Each structure stands twice: as C-alpha cells, then as structure tokens.
Amino acid sequence: MAAAPSTAPATFPAVVTPAYGGPVEERVVRAADRMMARDSALNAVIAISPDHRNQATALDRAPRSGPMFGMPVLVKDNVEIAGLPTTAGSLALAGNVTGRDAPIIARLRQAGAVILGKTNLSEWANIRSTGSISGWSAVGGQTRNPYALDRNTCGSSSGSGAAVAAGYSDYAIGTETDGSITCPASMTGVVGLKPTLGLVSRTHIIPISESQDTAGPMTRTVRQAAELLTVIAGSDAADPATREADARRADYVAGLSPDALRGKRIAVLRFAAGFGTDALFEQAVAALKAAGAEIVEVKAFKPTGDFGNDEYQVLLTEFKAGLNAYLQDSPAAVPRSLAEVIAFNSANGAREMPLFGQEIFEAAEKTRGLSDPAYRKARANSLRTASADLDRLLKGVDAVVFPTRPAAWKIDAVHGDVSPGGNGIGSMAAVAGYPHLTVPMGLIRGLPVGLSFVGPKWSDGRLLAFGHAYETVRGALPVAHFLRSIEESPEIAPALEPQRNRLNAG
Template sequence: MIRPLLIGTVLALASTAAAAQGEPRMTQSAEARTRAALRQIERLNPRLNAVIAVDPTALDQARVLDRIHRARGPLFGMPILIKDNIETAGPLPTTAGSLALRDNVTGRDAPLVARLRAAGAVIVGKANLSEWANIRSSSSISGWSAIGGQTRNPYALNRNPCGSSSGSAVAVASGMVPAAIGTETDGSITCPAAINGIVGFKPTVGLVSRTYVVPISHSQDTPGPMTLNVRDAALIMNAVAGTDPADAATAEADARRVDYTAALSPDALRGRRIGVMRFSAGFGTDAPFEAALAVLRAQGAELVEIADLPGRQDISRNEIVVLLTELRTDLNAYLATLPAAVRTRTLADLIAFNRAHAAEEMPLFAQELFERAEAMPSDDAAYRTARATSLRLAGAEGIDRMIREHNVVALVAPTRPAAWLIDAVHGDRSGGGGSAGTLAAVAGYPHLTVPMGEIRGLPVGLSFVGPRWSDALILSLGYAYEQASQRRIAPRLLDSIEESEAIAPHLRPHGR
C-alpha cells in the first residue's frame, strides 16, 4: 500500500538548508521555492488529501536547476504537481488512484512532463484524483480514490472538490503549489478549477501529448494546466504544447502552437463580439454571471445573446457510447505497456481485481461503467455513428455554428454550480451545469475557466469557449476578464460553509 505522505522523509532531508522566504518569486532559488511547497503540503495535506505522494527527488531536481544556469527556463523553479494518471520518471508509481496500479513504476516521463522539466519546473509529486478519472461508476464521489482517499474542498471541507482533477485543483487553490497538471475527458479540468476558485485550461485536443497518460478516450482526452492565474496557464502551455510522434492526434501541434503569453493584454476584450450561452446558464449562478457580463461590457466587449442550441440534448447520449467503447480499447493498449509487477493487463483484469478487493476498492460505489465498457464491441457501426453524431452536434452544428451565425469570436457561460456536499449515500449531485464544458470536450475545442465570484462563500467560474486551435485567443480573453474583475477569493478551510460568519448567525434561533 502506498503511504500518501512521503512528506516527512522529504522534509527531514531538507531541514539542513535555509529557505529564501522573503524573495520575490522570480529571484528565489529553485530549492527555496521547492522547500516552500513541501512545507505547505506537509501543513495542509493532512486535512485536504490533495497529494497522493511527494517525490523524494524534488529537492535534488531543484538543486540541479540552481547549479545549471542554462536551465533557468521560463518555469524556472516552479513546483508543479502532476495528476496521478500521468507518468513521471522516478520512484513514484502512476496509480490512477487504484490499488491495481500501486506497483506501476515505469521509469518514464510522459512527454508533457519532460517538456515541463526542460522549461525549468520541479515535479514535486503526484496529485490525488477521482479514481480512474471518474469513469468507473456513474454513482462515484468525485475526488475519491482507493489510494488517496477523499479530496476535500478547501472552501468547506464537507463540500465536493469536483473531479477528476480534484487534487490538482485543491493543491493549487490552497497554496500548496502555484500550478498543477490535470487531465480532462469531459469537465475534469474545468469543473474542479471552477469549484475550487482557480484557473483551469482544457486545450484543443491534439495540442498536448497524451503519451503515458492513463487513457479514457483518444477522441476527447487532453492534459492541461491548473493555476492561480491565466498568465501561469499560458506559460505552462508554452512549455507543454507540441507534436509527439507517438500521439497521432498531435500531428498539427507544432504548426499550431504559438507563444501563448504574447497576446495576453488587459485590452483583449475591446471590440470583440462574445456569444452569451443562456441555455448553459442558471443553476444558482445568475448574480455572479450578470456581474461577469457587466465586466465584459465595461472592457469593450459586445455581447450577443444565444438563447438555445438545438440538438444539444443528444450529445451526451452519443458521447457515452464513444467513451465506453474507446475506454476498453485505449486502456487495454496502455496496460499492455506496464511493468511485469502490474498484474492487471486488461480492463477485464481490472474488473476482476476490483471484485476481489471490493472492501477497499468498492466500499462506496460500484464499477458498472467498467462492466459496460468491457461488454462494448471494439469497433462497430453504432460506435462510429455515435462519434460522428456527437462530434457534429458539439462542433460543426454546435460551437462552430453559434460562432458563425452570431458573428462572435468566442462563447461564455457559467462553468458549473457552486460545490455540492460530499455524499456517500447518493454519490455526486452537482445540481446542473456542464453544457458549455461538454460542448468543448466532445468537439475537442479549447475551454478556459476563470474565477467569477462566489455564492455564499463558495467560488464559481466563468467559461470561455472557442473553435479548434483558438487556444491563444481564449487565454487572452480570459486574461483580460481576470485583470478587470479580480474575482478570486481565498479559501479558509472551514469545516462547512454554514459555520461562516455570513451564514452561522442566521441558523441560530432568534427572539428567545
């Protein structure tokens, strides 16, 4: 069994050197920044369960960067956590949160991790996640994994952090690290980012390599940055975007990648026509959403109302066929590359493992989606029709049509509702939302969420969605909104939001 915290050992090794606490970020040594992150993880993670394991080589990585001046890349010394479905070279396994992969030490850096290291980042450890990226059961609790336990929302510990990149979001939001890498198939970067009050960017599918990332769907999977601000997300995109010969989806990436910081300007919204997806609004976010729209107008954007999108109800019904069909094929291919110590070599093996270890793996919810995926034909007419239909409805007849017919450059909507309660009885109950994210996820288009305020002390996000390869534009629009609005609120690690000073007095009796 992996111990979630190797932190004590790492900090004991680190205790002999002094950290440069008072230095500005860009003048701090890599070692000082790494020590600071390790201290924050040690202090906060016992309450939040955001980090599965700390890399015991983190300080060594930082010292090498400090010695080699040419290594002072654009991410110099930035401590970054990697979601634990992405491989990193070194002693830590890549588990996807499952006990079945606790011995999965491959010695491989995913290409995106190698790119981060080349840019000067320090990989400090692995972030907790919804086990198997939330594809095992439709009754799951987001943020739970058998390896890492339940990730907690730092705004209220009894609230759900959303998933599946829950640990990545919580670690950034709580100040453990300035940045983390998540992955998304549908909502797994943008939902936890919004609900934990940070920036999350799902790039165009094919801009960032998926090699050595535990897969769900080659049609929709992509890694992406989760940060405190849009500029850091753009810096990370500069590092990780690019063609990988082992991932055919990235064939165009080198030709499409640009400097994602170059277009970041407070004036980026001026004169831009932005579509407002009213059909994807509501679910308790009306007040902060209207305030966000007012900021967009004040920054010179022209807002165009879009009341509805015909056919969107059919997207999810077809999407699930695609995801379950590709899950078996893609996961079997990945598992076949793992070290001999990993005995589960197929999805069927995983299903059998979970049954044999049900007390640890399935104490709260089952694996009916795994079982459905195992029963799906590998490639048939129904799958091909479902993929063509979902892609058409989300892309050509969805995002592309709205942009063309309304003559806008991008679309906005609330990302998700505020965080719901962790519920071990009923599983996730998000209360709506997700239309904007699902459109972008199924189409494979870029989607950025930026903090847009709060509801009773719980953060909510504003989504910016654009057409394929419009990643730089979407980041620039989100940056301009972020600079004008400054709507991020800091977490306070309350046990519940009901104990806050704004709410608690109203829950007590009056007049007696």
C-alpha cells in the same frame, strides 16, 4: 441547548525546515512543507517526488534557463513520472512504476520546472461507477475543497484544483475527457484550460478516450496557465492526434493583453446560466463590457440533438481499447487488461469498492472494439452534433461565455454526486475537441464558481487572452480559508440559528 458551531478555519502545524542552498530550493521546499502541513485536511496529494529537493538544488547550481525555471508543478496521478507510481487512484496500479516520463513531463523538465509530486483524482478519472463520489480514490481517499472541507471538489482532476487553491503550488496538470479540468477548477476557484484536442500529447497518460482526452493547465492565474501551456503544447510522434500541434502552438504568454477583449464580439449564453450564479454572471458580463467587449445576447438555443448516449458509447468502447493497450505496454507488473482490473476489484472489494461499484467498467468490458459499426456510428453522430451546435453558437462571434458550473455540493457517501446542473456547453466542447477555459468569477456564500470561455478549434491563445483581460478587470478574489463548513462561517451560521427571542416572547 446545543453549543454554537465553531467558525474558526482549520489550523495547521508549523513546519521548520533547515537553511536553504538557493532560491529554487527555498521555493520548492516551502511548497513541499505547505503540502505536508495541510494535506491531512485535503487529501489533494497522493505522493511527493522523493527527489524534489535534489531537482531544486541542481537548478540552483545551473545557469538560469527555461520559461518555467524553478517553478514547482504538481501532476495528476494518471500521468507517468519516472520514479513514482502512476495509479489513477486504483490499488490495482499501486505497482505501476514505469520508469518513464510522459512527454509533457519531459517538456516541463526541459523548461526548468520542478516536478513536485502527484495529485489525487476521482479514481480511474471517474469512469468506474455511476455512483461515484468525485475526488475519491482508493489510494488517495476523499479530496476536500479548501474553501469548505465538507464540500466536493468535482472531478476528476480534483487534487490538482484543490492543491492550487490551497497554495501548495501555482501550477498543476490536470486531464479532461468531459469536464475533468473545468469542473474542479471552477469549484476550487482556480484557472483551468481544456486545450484543443491534439495540442498536447497524451502518451504515457492512462486513457479514457482517444477522441476526447487531453491534459491541460490548472493554475492560480491565466498568465500561469499560458506559461504552462506554452511549455507542454507540441507534436508527439507517438500521438497521431498531435500532428498539427507544432504548427498551431504559440507563445501564449506573449499573446496576453489587458486590451484583448476590446472590439471583440462575445456571445453571452443566457440559456446556459442559472443554478445560483445569475448575480455573479451579471457582474462578469459588466466586466467584459468594461474591458471593451461587444456583448451578443443569446437567450435561447435549440440543440440539433442529444449526443449524450452516443458519447457514452464512445467512451465505453475507447476506454476498453485504450486501457488494454496501456496496460499491455506498461513495463511494470500490473493487470494486463480491463478484465483483469475488474477481477482485481472484485477480489479486493472491501478496500477498492467500499462505497460504490464498477458497473461502468463492466459495461465497457462488453463493448466490441473500435471496428464495431455501432461505435463508429456513435462517434460520428456525437462529433457531428456537438461540432455543428458549437459552430452555430460561435457564428459571428469570437467566443461564447457562460457560468462553468454551480458552486460545490456537499460530499455525500450515500447518494454520490448530486450536482444541481450545468456543463451542457462544456460537454459540447469536450466532444467536439474545442478549447474551454474557466476563470474564477467570484464566490457564492463563500464557494467559488467560474466563468467559461469557449472558442473554435485552435483558439486556445485567444481564449487565454480573453480570460486574462477579464481577470484584469475583475480584480482579486478571496483565497481559501479551510473552513470546516460554509454553514459554520460567520456570515451564515447566525442565520441558521432559531430566533429564540421571538419564540420565547410569549
């Protein structure tokens, strides 16, 4: 007879630190200690800022100022931080030390935040291969879900979600092109906001798509997401998409209220639900009603068209153009084009491509540039279709809600990602450039799933207020316990064992 599986969560060694010089130093060093003690189980972090303690000490000696004074922040490793490599998880960029802070990092420093380190990600933000495993990179390895270590974190902001869920820091930066903030936030049980396109600068962030890329907050609570967005939102002369940001940005924390949903019309998208979330979704709708929302049921919806192929063509074309421009601008010794990255990967396949290839890279390399009529037509079609369909859903309501994604699937090195579904509306928001907030909705057999709020362009503050009001009614949820497997949990393991008494009765 096989031994019964262990139901104990992973354990971590205690870390002893010397005396602290002040409260900021204590907070920051304890966060770094948690990472060092726990991250061998998660691979959520690629690098710790070598000066994190010096940053904290300097703040302890300075007058308290800034809306995020002394708060440690982790940053996805496609965003430039002076003094650290910016690798996008690829060995080809291991030497990409630019000496620059991205504008959003400069804003965080000005707000008093401590830049704690770089988080792991799906390599190249998940645009290298159709067979990829979300959360895997050659530099960082496989990010694991802190709720169950054999489960996926989704991507591409995998490490940012896992790090917040694991308690390393309450604040992290992710980036999204289509689902890369909201999916990992949902599957790791944290808050994630994909802002309106153009609210947050993309300068010195390794690009995929100028039409869809944005950075955004991944945090423990909606209030913390509002704090982070208040700091990083704003115009950047080097990013034309942000020309309206200064006029549109707000104090998002001041806009939060537990009564924000009272009298608001919220469309419940039944047609976008399912994949095991129905019971929790019903509870979420009840919570919205309890918070004072007027519920508008939407049971069916016929899209104008399928924008998926057009979006893919846009991403391929813009990725090649954007990456070539980024690499040529880097002051570090790095490949200078997508073609050179492809060649590097081929020459270093055993280390760089042990599990899956680079067929998306190769398809992108064949594209003909931003002046190609086929690209222009694809962008116009995808934007028109996604915007028109979202506008139809939003007509007469203040926001739409739906389950963000299914619960996390298992990490699978044979088949790659095997998601049970979801994200149709999330993709509409990504292509149209509309904001999308996900807030933890609950657990399905121990695994988190999120509730999504989508609204029109520049409604970021409204969505945060709605999410905060929902979060207030929903109440606290269980935290991650680093189980080796959900199947080994005390609630599930007995049900997987054979009924030996019954079988042996005869």
